[in-house]
Amino acid sequence: MKFFVIGDVTVDHLYHLDRLPAPGEEVVPGRATMKPGGAGGTISVTLARLGHTVTLAARVGNDPFAEYALASVRESGVSLAAIQVDPEHLTSTITVMQTPDGQRAMISDGAANRQLDPAKLKKKDIEGADAVIVSAYSLTEGPQRDYTLKAIETAQKAKKPVPVFIDLGTGAVNKVGTDLIENVIGADYLTLNQHELLALTDTTSISAALAQLGDAGARRVVVKVGRMGSIVWTPTETELVDPIKPEGRVVDSTGAGDTFTAAFAHAVLTGQPLPQAARIANAAGALAATRVGAQARPITPADLEAALAR
Structure with missing residues (x-):
C-alpha cells in the first residue's frame, strides 16, 4: 500500500524525572536522551516498518538537527521527495519531561514544519496514494495548514477518492479548540485520545462528545482510552476494544499514540474490520511504549x- 503522510518531524529531548519541577525549581533527571520524533515522522516510520511505501511531507531547517530529525525516517526507507528545507526557520524540537507515574509536560516549537509550502504539493502524490494520513498539528497555523487543507481537498476530489485519516494531538486541540472540528470532521477516519475528544467538543463525557461529532457528520471515530484500550464509533455502533499487554515494561509513552494511528491505518487498508484494526493498533501503541523514544521500537507484522x- 502507498501512504502519503503530512506531519511534523522533530528532535525530541526527553527528560525522565521523579516529579515535574515547580516554577523556578531546578531538578536533575534520572535519565536524559535525545531521539528523532514528531507525529509525521513516527507515523511514517511505523508504516514503512510494516511493509508499506510511504512518502512524508514535512519541513526541516538548514541546520545540524535536520539530519538527526530525519534519521529514522531515512533508515526505514520512507521517501523524502516531499521533504522541504527552510532557509530561515530551525528544525522543530520538543522537550518532554516525564515522570514514572505517567505525568508529562512538553515544550514544543513548530518552527520549520509550520512553513511547509503549499505551492510544492504535487497533486499526483495524493491521487496516487492508497490513503492520506494527517497529523492535526499540521492544521493549526501557517503555510503548513494551507498545504494540509489543499491535500485533503485533493484526496476527497480525486477521480477515485483517497481515504483520509486524521489524528488529533493534544497541542493541536489546545491551540485551536473546538474550531478544529470544521477541518477534521470530513475525515474518513478520525483518531484521538479521551482528553482530545472532550476538549475538541467542549463536553464532559465520551458519549456526549461522540454524539456531538456524529451530529456534525463524523463517519468513523476511534478514541484511545489508555489502559482501557480504545473505543470504535460509527453512526450505527460503538464498541470498546480491550487493550493488549505486550512483553516488556512501559518506559516511555512518547509517540505511542502516533504508532497507534499508523497501525490502525495499516490494518484498515489490509482489510481488517474496525474493531480488529483497533485491536491491532492497541498492540502497536503498547509495544511502542516499551522503548525510550517515539521511533525506537521497530514494529513488524510478526511483532503484532x-x-x-498473547
Whole structure:
C-alpha cells in the first residue's frame, strides 16, 4: 500500500524525572536522551516498518538537527521527495519531561514544519496514494495548514477518492479548540485520545462528545482510552476494544499514540474490520511504549501477530 503522510518531524529531548519541577525549581533527571520524533515522522516510520511505501511531507531547517530529525525516517526507507528545507526557520524540537507515574509536560516549537509550502504539493502524490494520513498539528497555523487543507481537498476530489485519516494531538486541540472540528470532521477516519475528544467538543463525557461529532457528520471515530484500550464509533455502533499487554515494561509513552494511528491505518487498508484494526493498533501503541523514544521500537507484522496471540 502507498501512504502519503503530512506531519511534523522533530528532535525530541526527553527528560525522565521523579516529579515535574515547580516554577523556578531546578531538578536533575534520572535519565536524559535525545531521539528523532514528531507525529509525521513516527507515523511514517511505523508504516514503512510494516511493509508499506510511504512518502512524508514535512519541513526541516538548514541546520545540524535536520539530519538527526530525519534519521529514522531515512533508515526505514520512507521517501523524502516531499521533504522541504527552510532557509530561515530551525528544525522543530520538543522537550518532554516525564515522570514514572505517567505525568508529562512538553515544550514544543513548530518552527520549520509550520512553513511547509503549499505551492510544492504535487497533486499526483495524493491521487496516487492508497490513503492520506494527517497529523492535526499540521492544521493549526501557517503555510503548513494551507498545504494540509489543499491535500485533503485533493484526496476527497480525486477521480477515485483517497481515504483520509486524521489524528488529533493534544497541542493541536489546545491551540485551536473546538474550531478544529470544521477541518477534521470530513475525515474518513478520525483518531484521538479521551482528553482530545472532550476538549475538541467542549463536553464532559465520551458519549456526549461522540454524539456531538456524529451530529456534525463524523463517519468513523476511534478514541484511545489508555489502559482501557480504545473505543470504535460509527453512526450505527460503538464498541470498546480491550487493550493488549505486550512483553516488556512501559518506559516511555512518547509517540505511542502516533504508532497507534499508523497501525490502525495499516490494518484498515489490509482489510481488517474496525474493531480488529483497533485491536491491532492497541498492540502497536503498547509495544511502542516499551522503548525510550517515539521511533525506537521497530514494529513488524510478526511483532503484532505475536502480541495479539498473547
